Amino acid sequence: MKNIIEEKCLKKGVRLTDQRKLVAKVMSESEDHPDVDELHRRVSDLDSKISIATVYRTVKLFEEAGVVAKHDFKGNKARYESTTDEHHDHLIDINTGEIIEFVNEDIEKLQTEVAEKLGYKLVDHRLELYGSKIKK
Amino acid sequence: MKNIIEEKCLKKGVRLTDQRKLVAKVMSESEDHPDVDELHRRVSDLDSKISIATVYRTVKLFEEAGVVAKHDFKGNKARYESTTDEHHDHLIDINTGEIIEFVNEDIEKLQTEVAEKLGYKLVDHRLELYGSKIKK
DNA sequence: ATAATTGCAAATGCTTTGCTTGTGA
DNA sequence: TCACAAGCAAAGCATTTGCAATTAT
Numbered sequence: 001m002k003n004i005i006e007e008k009c010l011k012k013g014v015r016l017t018d019q020r021k022l023v024a025k026v027m028s029e030s031e032d033h034p035d036v037d038e039l040h041r042r043v044s045d046l047d048s049k050i051s052i053a054t055v056y057r058t059v060k061l062f063e064e065a066g067v068v069a070k071h072d073f074k075g076n077k078a079r080y081e082s083t084t085d086e087h088h089d090h091l092i093d094i095n096t097g098e099i100i101e102f103v104n105e106d107i108e109k110l111q112t113e114v115a116e117k118l119g120y121k122l123v124d125h126r127l128e129l130y131g132s133k134i135k136k
Numbered sequence: 137m138k139n140i141i142e143e144k145c146l147k148k149g150v151r152l153t154d155q156r157k158l159v160a161k162v163m164s165e166s167e168d169h170p171d172v173d174e175l176h177r178r179v180s181d182l183d184s185k186i187s188i189a190t191v192y193r194t195v196k197l198f199e200e201a202g203v204v205a206k207h208d209f210k211g212n213k214a215r216y217e218s219t220t221d222e223h224h225d226h227l228i229d230i231n232t233g234e235i236i237e238f239v240n241e242d243i244e245k246l247q248t249e250v251a252e253k254l255g256y257k258l259v260d261h262r263l264e265l266y267g268s269k270i271k272k
Numbered sequence: 273a274t275a276a277t278t279g280c281a282a283a284t285g286c287t288t289t290g291c292t293t294g295t296g297a
Numbered sequence: 298t299c300a301c302a303a304g305c306a307a308a309g310c311a312t313t314t315g316c317a318a319t320t321a322t
Contacts, residue, residue: 013297015301016297017295017303037286051304053304053306054304056286060288074208074260078287094260100254107247115267119270120227120267121267121269122265122267123266123268124265125263126262127261129250131254131259132257134252134255134257136255145322151277152322153276153277172311186278187279187280188279193313196312196313213311213312
């Protein structure tokens with residue numbers, strides 16, 4: 001698994017220090033949506049000296065550079081994920097906290113239409129579904 | 137303009153003190169989506185002694201009773217509005233902060249379908265559009 | 273009488289920041 | 298060399314909470 005975040009940073013001219021490279025590595029290898037504490041824990045395995053302030057500063061830097069995405073799901077602290085090529089939204093399992101990504105072009109299109117109908121250009125949006133697993 | 141929140145509280149058996157009645161009144165008369173500071177400011181005009189802690193406690197109580205709705209829009213503190221009969225979502229003007237409510241049944245239906253397709257029963261959702269006004 | 277509520281200030285929890293020391297895309 | 302970054306602890310901010318005093322759907 002290669003460090004896609006580091007690559008993107010290089011492309012964008014984001015200066016990469018050792019600590020930032022580690023955060024980039026850990027985030028690139030994460031399949032889930034860790035919060036800052038969890039990121040700090042994971043990075044600490046590679047560099048036990050890194051401070052949580054640096055992790056906070058780094059995720060913010062990455063977010064501003066557009067290489068990672070921040071999510072504030074209901075009732076939780078901020079979570080981060082590597083930016084993907086294709087836009088997606090999230091369904092959160094209200095019982096387990098598990099996060100499932102999904103794509104739905106129809107909803108996307110309707111959102112743009114709704115905004116236009118109201119006289120707005122859609123710049124950003126947030127769509128989160130909260131549900132409980134159907135047992136079969 | 138009558139105090140619809142107070143009425144709903146009575147119906148639900150929520151004990152109403154003088155302070156709670158004032159918060160209910162102010163929220164019932166609000167057409168916007170005030171945050172707790174703003175609510176406190178508005179209630180203070182009616183009772184200069186009321187503390188912000190009471191406002192916090194009251195909006196939480198009302199929210200748990202289902203008579204008001206809380207919204208955490210991006211980058212802002214929590215905002216509140218009186219619960220409406222008909223569900224609606226929000227479009228936020230990224231330049232002015234203005235909040236526009238909208239209803240779209242097609243999106244609602246698609247959300248339920250998406251959740252089901254993933255094996256979930258949709259319990260709750262959050263849809264926010266962020267846009268900038270198109271000048272004509 | 274008494275269980276609930278208030279006001280106040282202190283405590284929380286997450287995140288940011290000032291400052292000094294360290295570093296090098 | 299020297300602008301930028303890191304580490305640490307302190308500060309910020311929105312919100313919650315402990316507690317003594319007050320109130321009463």
